Amino acid sequence: MSTAGLSIPFKAEFDVNSQEFSLSGVVRPRSIDEIAVNISMLKEAIDQVRGVLYINVKRLVQMNNTAFHAFARVVLDACQAKPDIRFVIVTSSVVGWTTRMFGHLNKIEPQITIEVYDSKFYPGQSFVENTSFISILRTQTKMTWRHERTILPRHGMRSGITMADICCGIGDFVVLVQKEFQPARIVALDHSKASLAYARDVAAGFGITDIEYTYGDASEMLLEDNQFDFVSCRHSLQIFNRPDALLAELYRICKPGGRVYITNEKNSHCLGEPRSQSIQWTYNEVAKLFSHFEMDVELGPKSRRYLADAGFEDIVVESFMVTNLDGDAQDFADVIAAWENVYAGEMSVKRGDSSEFIQRFRQGFQDHILAALHPKGYAGWPIWVASGRKPR
Amino acid sequence: MDVAEKAPVEATFEPLVQIEMEMETFLSNWHHCDQLSTFIARIISHNRTDPVRHANFFSSALNELLEVSFRGGSPDGQIGCAVYRHGRTERVKLTFPCLSRQRQFFSEAVSNTRREDALTHYLDSISTGLTPSRDVVFLDLAINFDAQIRLENSAPPSITLVVDLPLEGVVS
């Protein structure tokens, strides 16, 4: 049996500026001597802070009772010695047992409180986890699949591989990949429980039982290092406020020699004829609107730089344009209508835009729909596909 | 072992995996606890609703049990770990050799998990001792993992811990 080296290494860190002590990885010591350094680091941290010490265990994947007791002991003692300090233990909704275990400390010392880190901490999260997105994702994937199906093999997709689709949404992509390419193992992760529930239903409906859908936070996953030949992350780097952190996670779980595959947009390049100007104005505004919520929907052409900065080699970038002529023009129009609903109907309103602005903003989407359905019209949505190999 | 008494219970639990090892080999390296629990957890979780998180939970619980046998076991004989499933529950059966005073300790620790004041007892032990007593490990499993723990008769010097973990309900 060779599982050695798969575990996520244990790390303890203290950041004095944010008054945050964080524990991550797997910690299963035989005796507390093995973690003595980390214990003293916690004690020093307590000596340095004023007011609140945040203890971040979001990325704590495993901790045995020996370690738990040792750390808990220090914090409980500090509550006695320093009644003026509060402790906030930040756990993750993904790793449920940490919340239960650390939660007991509050019953012993009310100075210790527990916060469960969740989606509300991401600026744009509420929009993208919204269930009204589900129907858009479905049609979008149907449209992009026509292209990606032939593109994927150029980026390392083949039968028999192990793959992960991170930020899988409603999981249509992995179902299509499963049918077309037959990978040996598929893990699909998302942070929307509604989307995952939907995905599991769809898979069950197709009689597919071997896709492992999992609830998780893409920027701190429970998945172990160096596991997958192919890691995809579609249309999602662009909605993260820290795409580099997400990419570092994709890199981590990818096997050396395996590839990470990302797709992203450049919304301002959506186009259509007739009424090109109105359309162009609106999509320029889409880009600005997303950046207001710390999302970069102009990321597509920056993929090469992001992959290079993350340490990938043999980077391949290509782009394709989904158009109204690919298949069903009505599908194209439906997607635009859904965008209009969320972007103009929710996000723009949330930003506090005037009704004149919103009206003009909506007009561009309407014109894009018109271009898509017009007998002589042309409407396009460009996508950038990029992948890089993790060095061996 | 009383087979006649055991059969009806076993009938409903379907075996998933079974591992046996010389106790001496097991005791030669502390990391066996971590490696075995990670390995077994991954195998048995793949067809659960959320395999990754199920494996994480399960590994956490199983590791504690293996650590208990590491600390309390004696080197002669074999350690056996079998996992069964019934509906939303996994059952772990862990058999290992130990000295007779350890048997006494285990049977008390197990019965403590069923006491009404188990939580109070658990909180007390977190707020006092520097290192956890092994007794606390069982309370941890009962309280944080909703485990039901019992001892099954097995031929001395072996002892068998039977732990039911309803994790599917806790995870998803």
Ligand SMILES: C[S@@+](CC[C@H](N)C(=O)[O-])C[C@H]1O[C@@H](n2cnc3c(N)ncnc32)[C@H](O)[C@@H]1O
């Ligand atoms: C624009 S959708 C793309 C979905 C899918 N890849 C597709 O192309 O249809 C973005 C997805 O990222 C998910 N997501 C957002 N933040 C996440 C996080 N921190 N961890 C995991 N998934 C996240 C959302 O729930 C949503 O399903």
